[in-house]
Amino acid sequence: MAAQPDAEPRPRVPLTKQRVLRTAVRIADARGITAVTMRNLAQELEVEAMSLYHHVPGKDQLLDGMAEAVVTEINTAVGLDATPPADPPPPADGWKAVVRGRILAAREVMLNHPWAPGVVGSRSTMTPAAMRYFDALTGQLLSGGLSPDLVHHGLHALGSRALGFTLELFQAADGGAPDPDAAEMMQQLAQQFPNVVAVLSAASHDGETTLGWCDDQAEFEFGLDLVLDGLERLAAR
Amino acid sequence: MAAQPDAEPRPRVPLTKQRVLRTAVRIADARGITAVTMRNLAQELEVEAMSLYHHVPGKDQLLDGMAEAVVTEINTAVGLDATPPADPPPPADGWKAVVRGRILAAREVMLNHPWAPGVVGSRSTMTPAAMRYFDALTGQLLSGGLSPDLVHHGLHALGSRALGFTLELFQAADGGAPDPDAAEMMQQLAQQFPNVVAVLSAASHDGETTLGWCDDQAEFEFGLDLVLDGLERLAAR
DNA sequence: AAGGTAGCCGTACGTCGTAAGGTTGGTCAA
């Protein structure tokens, strides 16, 4: 009973670190970071879990690789990988506009990978791609006339904002069921926390009943501009 | 062979949500958040793992409780739980100094619980203690003359900084082994990432060989002041 | 004394990361 020669064509696409990482990112995008498990990942690649260890040292380095992949995506998005056009036109806009644009581009990439902030944030090591990104950013700030010291502090002040995301402390309450007695509850809330309710009700000047939630993008840009303007002012001193 | 009555004195301190949470915090402080496991926690309390479920619905709510506990600690640290002295003296300092002090106090608590930023940051829900904290903070900003809208944006701009921590993107490289050929590696680094190296070497004006690492506290205060100053300026407009 | 009940325990299941060793198919020297 010899094995039939063509029982299974066996395309057998060879596994690759690239392929593993790309698939991991795809799983995370589609089903969340918790679905990125060695077994799931292997199944998606039509392979056994342990085979992954020939291309990735372990789960931790897999996450490192995913973070690296996202930052790399940012780098290409802001044109950091393309060789500059020989004579890069000096930024017609001020450094602020350039940096702002770059960071908002990074944010766009992050928004496509909701799991990325958590992963990038939890990795301690500075990957090469992140280095590349920060080196370019640093260059923009330096050539903008900021002193090295100010650039240093500025990067710290930006923090994760430099990579296009912030840790959202109050998650979108995302009111699925528009609670019928929301008004009543609101009053109870207002009694306990008058100040936040005052601020929140002022924030939603259009819809006044349900607390119209925040515009994340606008808030991000506000905070970013606050920092950039502050740096500019300090540089001018 | 009747059970001897006093084989074990059995003090049998009753389990309590308080006791469970406090112990969890103690474990996290001593051995890191990964050591906070239902079994470990139970062992520390001299109890079986499943007994914890009578006081905590599950691991997730345990973490919620731990976050809540830390924020509560912050609240008492800034005197938010003490009933105010009837006639609270109007803040002699400006609102900025008050807010600044409050946030730095929060930071001190956070520094005592290195695991707390991660846990607080990963919880989406706004716990009552956090609400209390933010309500007070909001009140300070409002009574400082900031418009509700500005307060709203300002809180977003502060983000986790309002609770005394930032997501540290580049972890302390903490050079245990002062690599003998650090100079050589530094040169290699300088070739690939000239800008960051320039900034970093400028940052450590005292020690010039090893990149003298950053003063986290100073950086935190710099970023905080940058935001507060920016808000003040916007309020004055 | 009878019955309820809150608090605790024992066992077990499914999932996770991964250590250790076996199998296979292709490459290349003799």
Added chain:
DNA sequence: TTGACCAACCTTACGACGTACGGCTACCTT
């Protein structure tokens, strides 16, 4: 042609995790 070699891949198994489920015990109420 053949046989050694060696990646790439698979199989099995272990320990740790969160937690469902069903007991047991000690105390309270009536």
